Amino acid sequence: MTKIRVIIADDHGVVRAGLRGLLTGAGLDVAGEAGNGREALALARDLRPDVVLLDVRMPEMDGLQALTAIKSEMPDISVVMLTVYASTEYLSRAIAAGAAGYLLKDAEPEEIVRVVQAAAEGDRVIDSALLRSVLEHTPVVENDALHQADLTPQELRVLKLIALGLNNDAIAETLVVSRNTVKTHVRHIFEKLGVSDRTQAAIWAVRNGLVE
Amino acid sequence: MTKIRVIIADDHGVVRAGLRGLLTGAGLDVAGEAGNGREALALARDLRPDVVLLDVRMPEMDGLQALTAIKSEMPDISVVMLTVYASTEYLSRAIAAGAAGYLLKDAEPEEIVRVVQAAAEGDRVIDSALLRSVLEHTPVVENDALHQADLTPQELRVLKLIALGLNNDAIAETLVVSRNTVKTHVRHIFEKLGVSDRTQAAIWAVRNGLVE
DNA sequence: AAAAAAATCACCCCGCAGGATGATTTTTCA
DNA sequence: TGAAAAATCATCCTGCGGGGTGATTTTTTT
Numbered sequence: 001m002t003k004i005r006v007i008i009a010d011d012h013g014v015v016r017a018g019l020r021g022l023l024t025g026a027g028l029d030v031a032g033e034a035g036n037g038r039e040a041l042a043l044a045r046d047l048r049p050d051v052v053l054l055d056v057r058m059p060e061m062d063g064l065q066a067l068t069a070i071k072s073e074m075p076d077i078s079v080v081m082l083t084v085y086a087s088t089e090y091l092s093r094a095i096a097a098g099a100a101g102y103l104l105k106d107a108e109p110e111e112i113v114r115v116v117q118a119a120a121e122g123d124r125v126i127d128s129a130l131l132r133s134v135l136e137h138t139p140v141v142e143n144d145a146l147h148q149a150d151l152t153p154q155e156l157r158v159l160k161l162i163a164l165g166l167n168n169d170a171i172a173e174t175l176v177v178s179r180n181t182v183k184t185h186v187r188h189i190f191e192k193l194g195v196s197d198r199t200q201a202a203i204w205a206v207r208n209g210l211v212e
Numbered sequence: 213m214t215k216i217r218v219i220i221a222d223d224h225g226v227v228r229a230g231l232r233g234l235l236t237g238a239g240l241d242v243a244g245e246a247g248n249g250r251e252a253l254a255l256a257r258d259l260r261p262d263v264v265l266l267d268v269r270m271p272e273m274d275g276l277q278a279l280t281a282i283k284s285e286m287p288d289i290s291v292v293m294l295t296v297y298a299s300t301e302y303l304s305r306a307i308a309a310g311a312a313g314y315l316l317k318d319a320e321p322e323e324i325v326r327v328v329q330a331a332a333e334g335d336r337v338i339d340s341a342l343l344r345s346v347l348e349h350t351p352v353v354e355n356d357a358l359h360q361a362d363l364t365p366q367e368l369r370v371l372k373l374i375a376l377g378l379n380n381d382a383i384a385e386t387l388v389v390s391r392n393t394v395k396t397h398v399r400h401i402f403e404k405l406g407v408s409d410r411t412q413a414a415i416w417a418v419r420n421g422l423v424e
Numbered sequence: 425a426a427a428a429a430a431a432t433c434a435c436c437c438c439g440c441a442g443g444a445t446g447a448t449t450t451t452t453c454a
Numbered sequence: 455t456g457a458a459a460a461a462t463c464a465t466c467c468t469g470c471g472g473g474g475t476g477a478t479t480t481t482t483t484t
Contacts, residue, residue, distance in 0.1 A: 068361075071406035096416040098406020124408070149280075152430055165412035168471075180433050187472070194283030194310025196336070198471075199411045200377035204308040206418045364460055380441075391440095392463050399442070409442075430481070441470080451460070 037061025163205035249273025
C-alpha cells in the first residue's frame, strides 16, 4: 500500500513544522505546505493529495473558503479542519461544506494522526469530546420559538447535533447513549417542533439560531 | 363521520366572511373566527378544532408566531397558512414550523377546500404550482460557495426544495418529473456540495442563503 | 416522601433515502 | 452541425430513519 499523501495549510511555520514532524513520524507523506487558503487550493490542484489539513484562520483565503473550493472542485480529496476555536458556527459550516474531520489544535498527537488516516479512508470523524464541549459551551440565544417548543436539555443537544448533520449513530456516540435512546429523543423533538423528519428539524434549528 | 371543524384567523372581516361561506358551503364546520394570532391561539385552546386557517400577516401576533405556538402546544391540530405573498422566506419558515398547508389567497376556492380537508386528514399539502412559482421568482443571491458548487439550474431547484423540507416524492411532483430523476439530481447535488445526506444539504442551503 | 418529568433502552415494522450502473433524450454551446 | 452538458428514467440493493409500544431508572419538583 502507498503512503497517505497529505498537504498542510497553516499560516504559522511553527505549526506546519510540528504537523509535518508528527505526520511524517507516523509514516504519512507530507507532499506540500501552504501558508494560506489560496496556496492550499493551488497545491491541491497540482499534487492531488489524499488529505488536506486546513487551518480555519488564514490570510488571503480562510480555511472554510478553501474547504468549499477544494471540495467542489475535487470532491475525492478529504479535508480535515484544524482550529483553536471550538465554536458551533465554524463546526457546522465545516461539516455542511463537507469536511471529513474537525480537530482542535491542542488535540492529542495520536488523535490528529488517527483522524487524518480515517479521512484518507473516506471516513468522517468529528471528535466526540469536541462535539460535547461545543454543545455545552455554546449558549443558546433564548428564542420565542425555541421557548415554545419546550425541549428538554437532552432533546436540545440532540437537535443541535441533528442540525450539525449527524445521523443517529453519531449522535448516540457523541452523547454516550444507545441508538434507541436517540431515536426516542428524535421522535419527541419532531412532535414538539411539529415536523416530520430530521431535515425539517435541522432547518428549524438553523432558522431559529440554534447552531450559530 | 363528524364534520371537519375549522377556525379562521384573518384580520379582515371580509376575508373571514368569504372563507366562512366557502368552507361552510363545502360541508365543513367553521367553529370560530379570530382577528389576530393571539385570539386564534386562544380559540384553538378552547375549541380544539381539526384545522386552523391562519393568515400570515396579522396584528398582535402574526401567523408564523401563532403557527409555532399552536403546533408546539397542540401538535394534533393542523395549521394551514394563508397569504398574499409567495415568498420562500415565509414558505420555508412555515413548513419548518410544521404547517400542514400553504395557500395563496387568490387560490381557486376548490383548492382551498381541498387543502383544508387534506390537512384535517393529517396530510401535508404544499401547492405544487405555488412551489414552482416561488422557485422561479425568488432570485438567488449570488454567493461564493454557491458559485463554486456549480449546480445546474434543475439541481438548484431540487436543492431549494430539499431545503424547504420536501422529500423526493414531493419534489418529483413539484417539478413534474419522476422520482428516479429526482434521486439522480439529489446524488449529484451531494457530490457537488461534498455532503452525504439531504439534511446536510439542507443546512448548506440555508447557510448559504439559498432559501431566504 | 410522593408525584411528575426526563432519560434510558428494547423490539418490531416499513418505506424512503442513498449508492451503484447504465442508458436515452434534450438542450446548450462551440 | 457536432460535441458536450444537462435532464430524464430504470432497476437493484442495503440500511437508516421514522412510527408504534412498552417499560425501567434517574432526576427534578412539589
